[in-house]
Amino acid sequence: MSRAMDPLTVGRVVGEVLDIFTPSVKMNVTYNSNKQVANGHELMPSVIAAKPYVEIGGDDMRAAYTLIMTDPDAPSPSDPYLREHLHWFVPSNKVPFLVISIHFLKWVSLYTYIYLCIYPLCCRIVTDIPGTTDASFGKEIVGYETPNPVIGIHRYVFILFKQRGRQTVKTPASRDHFNTRKFSEENGLGLPVAAVYFNAQRETAARRR
Template identity: 35%
Template structure:
């Protein structure tokens, strides 16, 4: 059986956090002083302190999106005791927005989607974050 080359599958986002889905809307994430975030990129904490600019595609401004940012293996990949640590959640997004931060431990993306009757995701992205002086693998976001 062939292995997937999808970074969301390789990174465990699909499987650990999300059910399999087909991306149907473009999404871009840009932090100040950083190029646009791409799946599986590695960022330093000092580069992502400020809120990012999130751009969500779509042609119909009557369609609203929900944006969730979780850390699926917090506090560390080897000891994910705070699995799906919620960094922020924004609802009712018509196309493009900025994001505000909030935190919550032990969030569950699948449960949230079920409670609020959300459909399958239309886009997803993840990046790794490493401490400034750490050479080992960081957390997935």
């Protein structure tokens, strides 16, 4: 797909929120167990009320990731003076469990090793956030804030960064005026490895047929 036809570019996510990057990790974001986020698709506010299930797959199962969700259209797309508004922040500020389980392999049974290490490899799940504040590879630091678009159509962007080693990612000072580029620079995260966004507007807003 050409850069001009890339949905993140078409949706101005690349440009207004992110610099050009090459996705290298697969990320699936699903609401209510059956509503998967797809670039540019619209989701109703009632669907996105509770935090989604996030599934991440990569070649290195020992890798740590930071996930953020932002709204670059707050409080309204025509006057986004709060840009960006942070809706969710989940870093992996601890050693991935896979590393711990391998380190203590001699103390566990073969069955336990297969369950803890081989099973995740088969499923390719690195980060699992199914509505809990403490996932296997990440701890929710800034809780999920339910999107509540009042004026206009808002973009809600999930951005995934791969951490370098066992670094600690700093907690943002505020939800409002969050800046993804500055956040990445301050924490030495580099470019994202994955991103996806959806649109949402007020539940009772008029929609095109």
